[in-house]
Amino acid sequence: MYENYFKLDRKPFQLSPDPGFFFGSSIHKRALAYLRYGLTQAEGFIAITGDVGTGKTTLARMLFRELPPKEVIAAQIATTQLEADDLLRMVVQAFGLTVKSESKSALLEQLEIFLHKQAREGKRALLVVDEAQNLSHKALEELRMLSNFQTGDKPLLQSFLLGQNQFKRTLQHPDLEQLRQRFIAACHLTPLDEAETREYIEYRLVTAGWKNDPSITDEAFTDIFRHTKGIPRRINSLADRLLLFAYLEERHVIDPDAVSIVASELDEELNITDDKKVIDDEKMAITEEQLGLSNHFGTRSQYNTPARFQWDYLELRITAIESRLQILNSYIHRRFSEIKRKP
Structure with a gap:
């Protein structure tokens, strides 16, 4: 969506692993x-x-x-x-x-x-x-x-x-x-540390054909690191949404204000800070017991939010889904090869 607007060759911040964007920290x-x-x-x-x-x-x-x-x-x-x-x-x-x-x-x-x-x-x-x-x-x-x-x-x-x-x-x-x-x-x-976080973002942008549009202020880079703790997948998630936000708002500069708005939106979507969306304790306990999560993540986080809405758990679920897709893809490829070999 935003690739054409910013004249990028491709999306620079996909969640799925891509060796073409490998950053050598x-x-x-x-x-x-x-x-x-x-x-x-x-x-x-x-x-x-x-x-x-x-x-x-x-x-x-x-x-x-x-x-x-x-x-x-x-x-x-x-x-x-x-x-x-x-x-x-x-x-x-x-x-x-x-x-x-x-x-x-x-x-x-x-x-x-x-x-x-x-x-x-x-x-x-x-x-x-x-x-x-x-x-x-x-x-x-x-x-x-x-x-x-x-x-x-x-x-x-x-x-x-x-x-x-x-x-x-x-x-x-x-x-x-x-x-x-x-x-x-x-x-x-x-x-990644703060300096590497900036290098990581710039590397992926340049690899995707970035010509400094949108530009990113020094303060914005600092805030991205603060929100993501230098974890590449979190950086990808936030940076992708920042580009989408800049496109929708017709901005050509990403500043701390943009980072704050987008990070808050992501937090609300993940139900980390929105107390109105906290699920009833009893229902949550049943859900976690059914999912087998209680022993691994605890029932509630330090922010008084259900464990299944924390960053770590959501990322674990993403990883598990990606793993299953890899297995399914391998199976389909293998079955297709078997069919091709049949007379």
Whole structure:
């Protein structure tokens, strides 16, 4: 809508991860370097952790763009609450295989045959697991066991695990000692600082063809950082709405006043500050119990608003929806390929 008005080539602030807009902050460069290092080692595990919206999935997609297709065959899965057998089935499907049997032994045999075939063709297999904080201990142990597949002294499968902050705590559990010993590197993504937030916004705008229209004042950049805490996904959400606001109001300067108006509108939509929209405690408790959220988020926030309207929870839901869409897209692509191969 606003792209033509501001003569932009495309939308600069999409919520969905796009490696074409990858911004190399100091911490993101380090994380990407760890992933690249892991590829050169061709073994073990690498973990990338961080808050919701800090860019873990974008890093994975950036890495996938760099993979040499003649040397590495890669698969990515975005996990929900999976147990070990479900995870194994997803891994088999992620590598484009049709599940021939539901038994665990058959799935393991099918995967091992596939991995050996790739090795004979000179290819290594890489598995990227997004939302790894959702995996049970048994599922993580299953991943460790998959790393035991070898040909000679070379492992057939390498895994990169991307997860939210709680995944760091999960890995410290005594039951996962053997898995921890398989990690060759780990990196934690932190939010951008104020200077990086400005650089991030300007980088995405320039990438989209921005010619300083609308201009953004220094004070507005400061306020954007204050409202978003330097978390890329929050920055994208606020910046996108600022451009829409500027278009609708026919403004060519984004100032603190514009940031204040748009940030307040977003807060009201998320029901963070509007007390009139607070849901009855009893109904909220039932809803949270049904959703299984009470133990994870508490019933009400420090602002006396329902937990399900907080930024973190809404971002978790967005991530979960995006993950399901990725799985659905992979399934459709696989089914389409199967149909094309049929005579």
